[in-house]
Amino acid sequence: LAKTTQPISMxxxxxxxxxxxxxxxxxxxxxxxxxxxxxxxxGPRFIIQGYKTKVTNEVASLFIPADRKSSTLSLPRVSLxxxxxYYCLVGDSTSGTYKYIFGTGTRLKVLA
Amino acid sequence: DTExxxxxxxxxxxxxNKKSLKCEQHMGHRAMYWYKQKAKKPPELMFVYSxxxxxxxxxxxxxxxxxxxxxxxLNLHLHALxxxxxxxxxxxxxxAGWGQSNYGYTFGSGTRLTVV
Numbered sequence: 001l002a003k004t005t006q007p008i009s010m011x012x013x014x015x016x017x018x019x020x021x022x023x024x025x026x027x028x029x030x031x032x033x034x035x036x037x038x039x040x041x042x043g044p045r046f047i048i049q050g051y052k053t054k055v056t057n058e059v060a061s062l063f064i065p066a067d068r069k070s071s072t073l074s075l076p077r078v079s080l081x082x083x084x085x086y087y088c089l090v091g092d093s094t095s096g097t098y099k100y101i102f103g104t105g106t107r108l109k110v111l112a
Numbered sequence: 113d114t115e116x117x118x119x120x121x122x123x124x125x126x127x128x129n130k131k132s133l134k135c136e137q138h139m140g141h142r143a144m145y146w147y148k149q150k151a152k153k154p155p156e157l158m159f160v161y162s163x164x165x166x167x168x169x170x171x172x173x174x175x176x177x178x179x180x181x182x183x184x185x186l187n188l189h190l191h192a193l194x195x196x197x198x199x200x201x202x203x204x205x206x207x208a209g210w211g212q213s214n215y216g217y218t219f220g221s222g223t224r225l226t227v228v
Contacts, residue, residue, distance in 0.1 A: 032216075034216050034217075036219075041200065041222070041224060042221050042222065043116075043202050043204070043219030043220050043221050043222050044155065044202075044217075044219050045219070046216050046217070046218065049216050087154060099157060099160075099168065100157070100217075101157065102154035102155050102156075103154060104154055105154055
């Protein structure tokens, strides 16, 4: 059972900022939050990772509130090539075995 | 080298065939993973090798047999598959050993498997 919840899909226009939120109420104390991007028939690609507060790199920002029960991936000024599925990944230890499970992901469609 | 390389990229096999998928990484990563992904679904974890030992088998049918010959190589041996096993098979690796921390995975581009 996936431990993350994301919106199923989002549409945006080129040049806009896109924010995708992930809910992870049972995140482990020592776990990081990692976001991946996946294009059709390709493997997921690492975008960004964080533990708390804010992380920024050349492609995205990640905002994590103090309680760490959610996170928001922010993509500034999206283009058509950002159309993809975006997954957030955190650990899951509820079954007694620590593992990382992909949630359903968010299908982002960028329109011209 | 910062990549995970998977071969072949495409594979068509009959239900009586035996084939193998190969995955290679030269980043010194200590854990390697096999995932299965059906169309429009998220990747599903199949196997985890940590320090060359099988750590996780997610109740995968025995017609899938993983092998880790050394720290850089991971194979998935396929035998007597069913059409419903057709999917994208992804290999990934991570710097830390299994369960130590989530420092992020590096994924290969996958093998598109079709069982006829």
